[in-house]
Amino acid sequence: MENLKYGKIVEFVHLLISQSYGGRNDLNFVDATCGNGFDTLFLCKEAGPSGQVTAFDLQQQAVERTNTLLSTNLNFKNYNIIKDSHEFINKYVSEKVNAALFNLGYLPFSDKKITTNPSTTIKAIENLLPLLDTDGRIYITTYISHDSGTEIKEITNFLNNLNKSDYNVINLRIINKENNPPELFIVEKN
């Protein structure tokens, strides 16, 4: 990755996924918030033609932007973009999941009032946990600005209470920046 900065949390997540799953041809990934499609495109490339990526977004324009980005950048189709809330993941995904990504908040360059919200995000995480494969992980990039930190607080409470022997929960924060940089949570199946 050129000019990689660990301080850019989204890039750091991509690095972790490449290192953890790269080179395999049996991957099943989920992008719980596809937005403009950048994370979905990354996951599709990592999964390769024989892998599978299922991506969700509530907004029609996000689904369209993602479909356009993928169809112009990939010469294979290993994805399914779904216009629905991620809490309904069980309607669409039944195979074991290697990695799932949440990039919370609002869609950049769009209506900032449409944001993820703690109860549906937590419901989606709850529904994903039983789907995780033995090497399964959920990467959750969280922001303070869209709701003054409510979502981070509720996610922290929820993840704090996950069974210690079943899951490792990792929290990564940047401690020397102003303007509320994003914070990363990783749930890893033990």
Ligand SMILES: C[S@@+](CC[C@H](N)C(=O)[O-])C[C@H]1O[C@@H](n2cnc3c(N)ncnc32)[C@H](O)[C@@H]1O
């Ligand atoms: C920060 S953006 C995602 C950025 C995206 N990963 C990318 O690479 O461009 C957050 C997205 O979450 C979507 N969203 C909000 N609530 C949702 C829900 N309940 N289910 C699925 N998507 C949701 C928003 O519509 C928005 O597009």
